[in-house]
Amino acid sequence: MEFLAGQPKHYSWGSRSAIPTMFGLPAGDQPVAELWLGAHPLGPALLGREFTAAFGREVGTGVVDLAAHVAGAPERVLGADVARRTGGTLPFLLKLIAPAEPLSLQVHPSIAQARAGFAAEEVAGVPFDSAARNYKDRNHKPELVYALTRFEAVVGFRSPRRILGVLAGLDTPLTRRLAQFVEEQPDAGGVKAAFEWLLSAGSRPTAQAVAEVAAACEVRPAEESPSPRADRIVAYLSQFYPGDPGVVASLLLNPVTLAPGEAMFTPAGTVHAYLSGMGVEVMAASDNVMRAGLTPKHVDVPALLSVLDTVAAPPIRIAPERVSPVQSTFYAPVDDFELSVITLRDASSWTRVRGSGPRILLCLEGAAQIHSAGGVLTMNTGSAVLVEAADAGVELRGAGKFVQADVP
Incomplete structure (x- = not known):
């Protein structure tokens, strides 16, 4: 069990203050649109025992990026079943997301479409860092957003x-x-x-x-x-x-408008754009995006139409299942992730946190100790922790609100 420092993404549509404020920092000179807590190669989190503060500024010894850590011991970190299913990679990416301006109108591919599209661009020799590159990896990107503030979007036809x-x-x-x-x-x-x-x-x-x-x-x-x-x-x-x-x-x-505490799932093929608000987002570990507009970035209409689903459907709001007195879980209809919200009010006793496989816990507010076979750490607002599959018996003691991403 180790602390994680997320990797910030300074996209132009992001808020300058929302994510820094969570870490007790003043607004910066550039937007912090997202904070990635995962092992995706385009922005792996850093793993270590000490960090100076928020995102990506580390101190101490033994700091390594999460992708390398997983690759070094996939069965220990992921568990044998998840390692086998995913080829030894962390299957989800947890994010904080804070749009102050509208995101692009976009669609994400299915796994089959992603594999075919990635292979075609490799054969065509499209440079990986090219603006015209649509497929950055071979994975799908279903996603679930949990609103921390009022969250506005347009989703589906x-x-x-x-x-x-x-x-x-x-x-x-x-x-x-x-x-x-x-x-x-x-x-x-x-x-x-x-x-x-x-x-x-x-x-x-x-x-x-x-x-x-x-x-x-x-x-x-x-x-x-x-x-x-x-x-x-x-x-x-x-x-x-x-x-x-x-x-x-x-x-x-x-x-669609999500009130704080509400969640929405967006499957492959669904056109959508987030407009404003702040939320926690968990998705399959992918950065494959086909854009339709509302962006200065590359727009490839034929590629987008090839993965687009135009069948009318309402936004998929997911109600959580209360799995314990302190924990509610949003079960998405995919094998890559699930998201739990944990609310602690009694700091005098340890409380078991349900979950399986590799987990990432993020403290949204308050403070708590976290205990597992991997030891004991103290989490404060903004702290994130990786709990390996081998670290059985996760417990929390404190007062605050947390989210946990894990694998079904």
């Missing part, structure tokens, strides 16, 4: 009838054309045709056409709108990405 209702009344050439696609084919095929036409290089609308839709959404009275929230999202996105067709694409999608 509305039903064709609902799309027509949202577009009605805006009365712009662009919205009339989108409605025509869906009216002529009122199913997932018509929705895909509208989405493809909206984003593809040969047909994508002009910035002026997008601006007309944004203006129409802004002036539509809430009492006359079939979805005032959709109108507000268009206006909000237009502030950051004026003229981007992804602004209009949001009208085709389900808006």
